[in-house]
Amino acid sequence: MNKIVITGGLGHIGTSLIPKLLYNKKNKVVVIDNLSTSTINIFFKFLERKYFNRLNFIKIDLSKKFKPDIFKKSNIVIHLSGYTDQEKSFDKSVNIIENNFGSTKNIVLACKKYNIPLIFPSTTSLYTPRKKKDVFLTEESTELFPKTPYAKCKLKEENYIKKKINKFLILRLATVVGYSEGMKFHTVVNKFCLYSKLNKKLPVWSTAYNQVRPYLSIEELVENILFFIKNNSVQIDGRTINLLTENLSTKEIIDKIKKFIPAKIKIINSKSMNKTSFELKKNFYGTNTNKKFTIEKSIKNLIKMLNFI
Ligand SMILES: NC(=O)c1ccc[n+]([C@@H]2O[C@H](COP(=O)([O-])OP(=O)(O)OC[C@H]3O[C@@H](n4cnc5c(N)ncnc54)[C@H](O)[C@@H]3O)[C@@H](O)[C@H]2O)c1
DSSP states (O other), X not given: OEEEEXXXXXXXXXXXHHHHHHHSTTEEEEEEEOOXXXXXXXXXXXXXXXXXXXXXXXXXXXXXXXXXXXXXXXXEEEEOOSOOOTGGGGGOHHHHIIIIIHHHHHHHHHHHHHTOOEEEEEEGGGGOOOSSSOEEEOTTOOOOOOOSHHHHHHHHHHHHHHHHOSSEEEEEEOEEESOOTTOOXXXXXXXXHHXXXXXXXXXXXXXXXXXXXXXXXXXXXXXXXXXXXXXXXXXXXXXXXXXXXXXXXXXXXXHHHHTTSOOOEEEEOOTTOOSOOXXXXXXXXXXXXXXXXXXXXXXXXXXXXHTTO
């Protein structure tokens, strides 16, 4: 039996990943969450009943002291826990360090103690470019300029992981798009879909309408994580990679939403704004080069699911 520990498993990404892991009868999944921004919803209760002998939930605040022996004999840790609302992180910079860096430190020490490989989701917000001209970036870019307290903390977490352990895989995730049972709607595309459904105007930053950014479909993300777990000894070897589905402008995103639901915009200002576009080079890992995953498909599925609410 493979023991897979998922921290923050009740959130947006975790609730998409957990059922896929449980389809494989050889996997046992331990979910750790402090329920600070998620709840145990009906969907998770259903999973707990269906997979009662292979799914465990443990409520722990990972930023505080806890007994690391719950990690003992794990095959892998997927560390998804953290405070994740980047826009609101400006008012929470102290909490972010305490909560996110504190948790990552504890997890890294547990992984080190029991020699467990770690998958850590970082963010493509580390690449926020400073110059005015548009730029095209890869993970080899050494010039990292995180702007928000959330992104600055991610860089601190990345550096700590690299200093302390060898068996890790850092995934710099583009903004994740798509439906899951634990989703929060604080990232841009998911929020735009919800607002359109509620007949509310979409708040677009004054600098952002034609700016290009990388986005990642949740379905493609999950497929990649499953691939990395399967190829644990090959892929989890201390590398840092970007994960994205497509680079798109805000205008292109809104046009895709409009294919499925009417959408109107209003222009606003935000502390996270900057004047440059940036695109990331796409590499393929667990998915092949055909157009199996697109942001449009994730938007379509999310809007379809919102119709049930
Ligand atoms: N969703 C995205 O667009 C995106 C993009 C880049 C990176 N990421 C990263 O991926 C990871 C997962 O993202 P998500 O969207 O699923 O997040 P989420 O906010 O939906 O879920 C995070 C979970 O962590 C839990 N948590 C927070 N602090 C905790 C603590 N101290 N102890 C235990 N549990 C705690 C929360 O209760 C929540 O269930 C995060 O690290 C996030 O920064 C996400």
